[in-house]
Amino acid sequence: MTEQKKKTTIVLFSGDYDKAMAAYIIANGAAAYDHEVTIFHTFWGLNALRKEELVPVKKGFLEKLFAKMMPRGADKMGLSKMNFAGMGPKMIKQVIQKHNAMTLPQLIEMAQEQDVKLVACTMTMDLLGLQKEELLNGIEYAGVAAYLGDAQDGNVNLFI
Amino acid sequence: MTEQKKKTTIVLFSGDYDKAMAAYIIANGAAAYDHEVTIFHTFWGLNALRKEELVPVKKGFLEKLFAKMMPRGADKMGLSKMNFAGMGPKMIKQVIQKHNAMTLPQLIEMAQEQDVKLVACTMTMDLLGLQKEELLNGIEYAGVAAYLGDAQDGNVNLFI
Amino acid sequence: MTEQKKKTTIVLFSGDYDKAMAAYIIANGAAAYDHEVTIFHTFWGLNALRKEELVPVKKGFLEKLFAKMMPRGADKMGLSKMNFAGMGPKMIKQVIQKHNAMTLPQLIEMAQEQDVKLVACTMTMDLLGLQKEELLNGIEYAGVAAYLGDAQDGNVNLFI
Numbered sequence: 001m002t003e004q005k006k007k008t009t010i011v012l013f014s015g016d017y018d019k020a021m022a023a024y025i026i027a028n029g030a031a032a033y034d035h036e037v038t039i040f041h042t043f044w045g046l047n048a049l050r051k052e053e054l055v056p057v058k059k060g061f062l063e064k065l066f067a068k069m070m071p072r073g074a075d076k077m078g079l080s081k082m083n084f085a086g087m088g089p090k091m092i093k094q095v096i097q098k099h100n101a102m103t104l105p106q107l108i109e110m111a112q113e114q115d116v117k118l119v120a121c122t123m124t125m126d127l128l129g130l131q132k133e134e135l136l137n138g139i140e141y142a143g144v145a146a147y148l149g150d151a152q153d154g155n156v157n158l159f160i
Numbered sequence: 161m162t163e164q165k166k167k168t169t170i171v172l173f174s175g176d177y178d179k180a181m182a183a184y185i186i187a188n189g190a191a192a193y194d195h196e197v198t199i200f201h202t203f204w205g206l207n208a209l210r211k212e213e214l215v216p217v218k219k220g221f222l223e224k225l226f227a228k229m230m231p232r233g234a235d236k237m238g239l240s241k242m243n244f245a246g247m248g249p250k251m252i253k254q255v256i257q258k259h260n261a262m263t264l265p266q267l268i269e270m271a272q273e274q275d276v277k278l279v280a281c282t283m284t285m286d287l288l289g290l291q292k293e294e295l296l297n298g299i300e301y302a303g304v305a306a307y308l309g310d311a312q313d314g315n316v317n318l319f320i
Numbered sequence: 321m322t323e324q325k326k327k328t329t330i331v332l333f334s335g336d337y338d339k340a341m342a343a344y345i346i347a348n349g350a351a352a353y354d355h356e357v358t359i360f361h362t363f364w365g366l367n368a369l370r371k372e373e374l375v376p377v378k379k380g381f382l383e384k385l386f387a388k389m390m391p392r393g394a395d396k397m398g399l400s401k402m403n404f405a406g407m408g409p410k411m412i413k414q415v416i417q418k419h420n421a422m423t424l425p426q427l428i429e430m431a432q433e434q435d436v437k438l439v440a441c442t443m444t445m446d447l448l449g450l451q452k453e454e455l456l457n458g459i460e461y462a463g464v465a466a467y468l469g470d471a472q473d474g475n476v477n478l479f480i
Contacts, residue, residue: 006472011318013182015241018363022333029464043178044241062255069242081335081364082389095382095447127255144189151316152166156471158331158479159318173342175401203338204401222415229402287415304349311476312326319478
């Protein structure tokens with residue numbers, strides 16, 4: 001008889017570099033702890049999953065506007081505090097380097113290596129006009145029902 | 161012997177349109193999943209429960225100031241990101257309409273129809289000078305002890 | 321045979337006065353409810369644990385800059401909404417006084433009296449250049465693994 005694995009689920013709503021860092025640090029920690037881990041990216045949190053390069057897809061006017069205004073990928077995201085028009089993220093990245101800590105793109109890569117389930121919320125992808133081609137490879141697509149299916153058995157459930 | 165219902169509790173602290181949408185989408189999803197669902201509105205989250213019309217109640221100076229500065233009802237709330245002095249909420253409402261998704265007021269109405277327990281935090285109502293007459297009908301009033309009573313048996317507990 | 325105590329864990333990521341108030345109100349409520357309570361302070365939430373007085377410690381350039389720009393202690397923190405360059409916090413403190421509610425520093429003191437475990441995240445202390453001498457006495461120091469150890473048995477786990 002095998003013991004059931006513990007579960008951690010995180011809703012990543014925020015599009016801030018620092019909050020996404022916190023989400024991925026907890027997720028990677030939980031995966032190292034042998035939890036089954038899911039990060040459900042919704043609203044601005046979807047930006048952490050965007051590819052850095054511009055992917056040519058057909059979009060309506062509003063969708064183009066959103067795509068333009070939102071950061072393309074984890075490395076471009078701003079801070080929730082002391083952003084100072086991009087100065088803050090530079091400072092954070094410098095101290096990360098200095099302390100041999102991991103940047104957000106590195107944390108995301110590590111999560112994928114550790115089999116953290118990265119999910120993009122299809123409903124908010126529709127709203128913001130994001131298409132699968134624009135998001136990282138190897139992620140899953142689902143809605144709130146799938147999230148709740150995971151979360152209702154979760155030991156640690158967080159909204160970030 | 162009947163199985164106990166699963167429970168979802170959400171503290172809605174935020175007064176942002178997009179965060180409140182996320183809270184109500186999860187709440188409605190959980191209710192559809194047959195969870196017992198509570199949304200505990202505190203601080204700026206109370207604004208989602210304000211009636212749209214001006215309700216004449218007696219207030220002190222500071223309370224009047226808060227009432228003036230805070231959005232009167234869900235429809236008036238701003239975005240947590242890309243608010244652009246109100247442009248952002250208009251864009252979001254346009255894409256919601258385009259995709260036949262639900263606006264925040266519609267999500268709140270649906271939650272009430274699905275018997276999601278909507279609670280206003282009495283302590284923060286006092287602080288912000290909000291009175292029962294100013295809030296939607298059919299909601300409950302309680303403090304942090306009642307919230308904890310629900311949350312400690314919750315399967316999914318979130319702070320938004 | 322004694323029943324196991326219920327557990328509440330809060331990650332305090334935010335450096336906002338109002339969000340920290342919510343965190344400490346829930347924590348104190350849970351402690352009164354006889355829960356074992358932990359607040360894990362990370363990123364900007366560490367500022368709630370800073371001593372008010374300037375503590376002379378050696379720092380690098382970036383660390384000095386962070387230390388300068390971040391609020392020194394709970395009383396100096398701003399609001400997440402309607403901060404208005406410090407006007408908002410003054411208003412909140414006035415209504416707190418008027419309603420005989422507790423200020424954030426008082427809530428923190430109460431938490432310490434109630435044996436709420438206050439933890440400072442060592443990894444983000446490093447990043448932001450905060451040293452133990454600069455933080456309140458009587459707190460603990462740990463990383464994400466210790467947090468997860470507490471949270472995975474938690475009944476109420478929140479990220480604020």
